[in-house]
Amino acid sequence: DAGITQSPRHKVTETGTPVTLRCHQTENHRYMYWYRQDPGHGLRLIHYSYGVKDTDKGEVSDGYSVSRSKTEDFLLTLESATSSQTSVYFCAISETVDRGGTEAFFGQGTRLTVV
Amino acid sequence: RKEVEQDPGPFNVPEGATVAFNCTYSNSASQSFFWYRQDCRKEPKLLMSVYSSGNEDGRFTAQLNRASQYISLLIRDSKLSDSATYLCAVNMKNSGYALNFGKGTSLLVTP
Numbered sequence: 583d584a585g586i587t588q589s590p591r592h593k594v595t596e597t598g599t600p601v602t603l604r605c606h607q608t609e610n611h612r613y614m615y616w617y618r619q620d621p622g623h624g625l626r627l628i629h630y631s632y633g634v635k636d637t638d639k640g641e642v643s644d645g646y647s648v649s650r651s652k653t654e655d656f657l658l659t660l661e662s663a664t665s666s667q668t669s670v671y672f673c674a675i676s677e678t679v680d681r682g683g684t685e686a687f688f689g690q691g692t693r694l695t696v697v
Numbered sequence: 698r699k700e701v702e703q704d705p706g707p708f709n710v711p712e713g714a715t716v717a718f719n720c721t722y723s724n725s726a727s728q729s730f731f732w733y734r735q736d737c738r739k740e741p742k743l744l745m746s747v748y749s750s751g752n753e754d755g756r757f758t759a760q761l762n763r764a765s766q767y768i769s770l771l772i773r774d775s776k777l778s779d780s781a782t783y784l785c786a787v788n789m790k791n792s793g794y795a796l797n798f799g800k801g802t803s804l805l806v807t808p
Contacts, residue, residue, distance in 0.1 A: 613793050624800035625741070625784070632793045640795065672740055676794045679746070683729050684794045686786075688740040 585609045586689035588673050594695045601660040603692050605673030607653075613676035614656040615686070616640075616648065618669040625672065631656050663696040670694075700724055703785050703799035711807055714775045718802045720785030721767045729788040730761055732770045734781045735801065741784055745770070775806045 585608035595601050605614060616628040617640075627640030629648040637648050645667060647659045660667055673689040703720045710716050722730075730747035744757065747768050751760040758771040768787075772779055785799040 615793075615795055617798075622800070625796075625798040627789070627792065627795050627797075630793050630795050638793065640792065681748075683746070685731070685743055685746060686794070686796055687743065690740050 586673060586675055586687065588671075588689040588692050590692060591690065592693045594697060595663050597664060597696055598662050601663050601694065601696075603658045603671055603673075603694070605656045605658070605689055607656075607675050609675075609677075610653055611675040611677060612653075613684070614650065615674040615676070616646075616656070616658045617672045617674060618642065618667075619672060619691075620669050628658065628671075660694075663694075665696050668694060668696045699799075700797045701785055701787050701799040703783075703802045705800060705802060707803040707805055709805045709807060710775055712775055712777060714806075715771065715773045716775055716804065717772075718770045718783055718785075718804075719767055720769070720799050721765075722785075722787045722797070723766065724787065724790060724797075725763075725766060726790055727787045729794075730759075730768045731786040731796070732757075732759055732768075733784040733786060733798075735784055736781050741798075744783070772804075775804075777806050777808065780804055780806045 587606045615630045617625045631637045631650040671692045676684040732744045733741040734744045735741045745759045747759040756773045782801040784801045786796040789795045
């Protein structure tokens with residue numbers, strides 16, 4: 583258990599409304615990530631963070647912003663939700679392993695529907 | 698062309714069978730390789746990291762071929778509980794250890 587909690591787990595929202603998804607971790611990991619998963623596309627990186635206030639864009643960052651004001655929380659915001667942002671969103675952390683390198687572990691996901 | 702490619706399947710195999718999945722990647726600078734298992738409507742779970750020399754964990758064997766840029770996963774003596782989608786992942790360049798995922802290979806083990 584990598585101690586990752588996502589909230590909410592499910593959300594239905596209307597087009598044009600702002601939405602914030604939260605990822606909370608309990609083990610002080612430096613790296614955190616937001617992915618989205620869609621049929622036919624697999625998992626795609628939206629944004630990632632490499633420390634407090636340090637974030638960068640991923641492959642599909644348009645329409646999303648992130649913030650990390652504390653080590654344990656990484657927030658994903660959809661400023662104005664669109665139907666194309668209907669997806670399952672996964673938060674992940676990266677953990678250093680003994681042999682060198684890192685391994686990534688995922689939260690349980692947030693299922694977002696934009697109507 | 699997607700950076701990480703997998704055969705989507707589905708692979709339908711009887712219990713006890715041996716099944717192999719392959720995954721190709723395009724970035725020759727990639728350093729880290731993984732197999733994840735994902736059950737329906739659940740999060741991906743790390744199954745195995747793939748080491749240069751190949752590695753085994755019980756019924757599961759992973760291998761890396763850097764020259765041909767592919768990784769493989771072999772499952773021996775398949776169980777009904779192995780039914781899931783198997784995702785191949787390769788580290789991204791300059792993205793803080795983020796991963797590029799294949800679209801996944803679906804496995805159904807039947808009685």
